[in-house]
Amino acid sequence: MPDHTRIQANLRILIALNEYCYSYNASNIISVFARLVKPDATDNGLSPFSDILFAALSDIADLADFENPVPAVITALLSGLVNSYKDTKPPNLLQTFGRIYDRNTATSQQISLDLATIADDVEHHLNDTFTIPAGVIPHPFDTQTTIKVSDLDQYPFDPVNSAEFLRYGAALMTGFRNRLTKQQLPAIGGFSVGGVTIRYEHAYNTYIGHAPPTATGGCWSAAAGFTLTNNELQLADRSVTISGHGFSDWIRCAGEFCTQSGAFLVVTDRTETSISYKKYYMLLGFYDGERDGGWYLRSADFYNWLFKDDGFGCITNMDGIGRREDIVRSWGIQYGDLLPSSG
Numbered sequence: 001m002p003d004h005t006r007i008q009a010n011l012r013i014l015i016a017l018n019e020y021c022y023s024y025n026a027s028n029i030i031s032v033f034a035r036l037v038k039p040d041a042t043d044n045g046l047s048p049f050s051d052i053l054f055a056a057l058s059d060i061a062d063l064a065d066f067e068n069p070v071p072a073v074i075t076a077l078l079s080g081l082v083n084s085y086k087d088t089k090p091p092n093l094l095q096t097f098g099r100i101y102d103r104n105t106a107t108s109q110q111i112s113l114d115l116a117t118i119a120d121d122v123e124h125h126l127n128d129t130f131t132i133p134a135g136v137i138p139h140p141f142d143t144q145t146t147i148k149v150s151d152l153d154q155y156p157f158d159p160v161n162s163a164e165f166l167r168y169g170a171a172l173m174t175g176f177r178n179r180l181t182k183q184q185l186p187a188i189g190g191f192s193v194g195g196v197t198i199r200y201e202h203a204y205n206t207y208i209g210h211a212p213p214t215a216t217g218g219c220w221s222a223a224a225g226f227t228l229t230n231n232e233l234q235l236a237d238r239s240v241t242i243s244g245h246g247f248s249d250w251i252r253c254a255g256e257f258c259t260q261s262g263a264f265l266v267v268t269d270r271t272e273t274s275i276s277y278k279k280y281y282m283l284l285g286f287y288d289g290e291r292d293g294g295w296y297l298r299s300a301d302f303y304n305w306l307f308k309d310d311g312f313g314c315i316t317n318m319d320g321i322g323r324r325e326d327i328v329r330s331w332g333i334q335y336g337d338l339l340p341s342s343g
Helices: 004-035 046-061 070-088 100-120 149-154 163-188 233-237 247-261 300-306 324-330
Strands: 129-131 146-148 191-195 263-270 275-284
Touching: 004 070, 004 100, 004 149, 004 163, 004 300, 046 070, 046 100, 046 163, 070 100, 070 129, 070 146, 070 149, 070 163, 146 149, 247 263, 247 300, 263 324, 275 324
Parallel strands: none
Antiparallel strands: 129 146, 191 275, 263 275
């Protein structure tokens, strides 16, 4: 016989988690649109908003391990409930809202109402079954495709305002912010990713490494006759000195350049004696046929907020939205040129 008391307690905890995260997610919506310098003036709809929640809940599930599977269970139940709205179609979620902010409010209210309805009459809802969206639960917890209300009696959830409860909330809120940004950046951000071939001083495919004929190995040493020649004037203009060093120092200097300008450098080839790379920027006002004027960069503060790394695998901002290469390559931003693969 399922433990009705435990199930009810767990449902109340889920209600508290939902309501705890609501106000923070509302603030995240305001903050993201302010960063994009665009108004929150268009409802993204039931399904796209659900995708934001699924991604955020998936970040809770990532906290699960064999000793504590509760994060995966929380994600399964909440994502399954939200997933059911595509079929049950709650009337207040079918309307077109004026803002994503308003859809967030209505969805949070619906979640709390549905959980409370189940908690108030556990006996008659024990067999309620929810389909877990594909890809939301990580391996090895992804073998189950549905969850029943009765399954909740197997797991004691962490109390409201406990350290674990707050950790789950933080994961959901960060995931919500990041997924909202990922969805809205290509939709309203106005960005293009452009390979800068506009002027000679921005020329790319620049070879900057040279070794003496008898040298071996991949590190530069001035004493051994290794040199690096900086022929890329934009780097020179920024007083970036890289002569006489190896790949690691070049990556460090290039990473500093990326951080300063919102750029992304793709190393297309590297040998023991040379590095070849192409340079790309996230630009505004940069479109095919209009590459000779009108384009510009956002502020350094914006790029520092957006990117969490330097483009070479080093995390420079743990609170950033996403990795530079992932954002540039796979977030749906329109290109002036397609990026080559990394060498």
